[in-house]
Amino acid sequence: MRSLKSNTKKRRKSTNDKRITTKKNSNIFQNTNFLIEIWQLLVFSSTSIFLIFIFLNQAWEPIGFDQTYITGLYGITKNDIKKITDNFYPRNLLELNPKEIESYLRKNLPIKDISVSRSFFPPKIQLNIKEREPIAFAIRDLLNSTEKGMIDLEGAWIPLQYVNKSNKNKIKLFIENWTPNKKNEITKIIKNRFILQSPLQKIKISPLQEISIKTEHFNAVLLGADTDRLIEQINKLNQLQNSLPNLLINTKVKIVDLTDPSKPELKIERMLKNEEQTP
Numbered sequence: 001m002r003s004l005k006s007n008t009k010k011r012r013k014s015t016n017d018k019r020i021t022t023k024k025n026s027n028i029f030q031n032t033n034f035l036i037e038i039w040q041l042l043v044f045s046s047t048s049i050f051l052i053f054i055f056l057n058q059a060w061e062p063i064g065f066d067q068t069y070i071t072g073l074y075g076i077t078k079n080d081i082k083k084i085t086d087n088f089y090p091r092n093l094l095e096l097n098p099k100e101i102e103s104y105l106r107k108n109l110p111i112k113d114i115s116v117s118r119s120f121f122p123p124k125i126q127l128n129i130k131e132r133e134p135i136a137f138a139i140r141d142l143l144n145s146t147e148k149g150m151i152d153l154e155g156a157w158i159p160l161q162y163v164n165k166s167n168k169n170k171i172k173l174f175i176e177n178w179t180p181n182k183k184n185e186i187t188k189i190i191k192n193r194f195i196l197q198s199p200l201q202k203i204k205i206s207p208l209q210e211i212s213i214k215t216e217h218f219n220a221v222l223l224g225a226d227t228d229r230l231i232e233q234i235n236k237l238n239q240l241q242n243s244l245p246n247l248l249i250n251t252k253v254k255i256v257d258l259t260d261p262s263k264p265e266l267k268i269e270r271m272l273k274n275e276e277q278t279p
Helices: 002-059 078-084 098-108 165-170 180-191 230-247 273-277
Strands: 068-071 111-120 123-131 134-141 146-152 157-159 174-176 200-205 211-215 220-224 251-257 265-270
Touching: 068 078, 078 098, 098 111, 098 123, 134 157, 134 165, 180 200, 180 211, 220 230
Parallel strands: 068 123, 134 174, 174 200, 220 251
Antiparallel strands: 111 123, 134 146, 146 157, 200 211, 211 220, 251 265
16 A cells, blocks of 8 residues: 555656646746747847938938939930939939929920839939830921921920931921911821821911821822811822822822812812923
């Protein structure tokens, strides 16, 4: 009996010792985790404070135009951008408003699309620009003079100084007396120019805001004050071009009046014999 009791006491003591050891290990583990968490919190806090300090330091540090990076330039130069945005620099990043810069550049340069962003690490301004692509030469009347320029497919004016030289050499189309009131009509004619059998050479706006075109085959085609019937007018002009050589002998068409395409009118002039024989 004594031996049994002694063994029982020993087992109880061993179990108690294990429990105490497990409890101690658990406390040590918890304390270690706590210390790790404290350490992580300190590191995170220190890093955050350091980054905030750098951010504030960079944000309030004035930057110049040399910290402006630009992509997409073709005809416009970086120096052009510098002159236009001169009043924005030097200024700190928090004061620089990207939307304000975008609006100002759109207003003062022939830009079709632009995005402006700012970066604090490193401090810089990023400009991504898409220029207007010239498609025709143009001339417009100013108060006491005339100005030469170019237009894009949307009929928007492009000053010659912002056009790349290689683009100028490729373009043969000309707009005479360009006016912003006729942008939509000009655009519509240009977009449909490939329907014409005779290549389009010129679009002219008269003082009365009436539109006429010149093609390789016709010296002047009167379209009227709008382009509501443009496709019908082009189709009629193509029909006339196909039929005229067989109808007219020793004459040439000077003016085609298509203001009413259902009743086209022709103004012709006699060709001299030596003009006929000229190759």
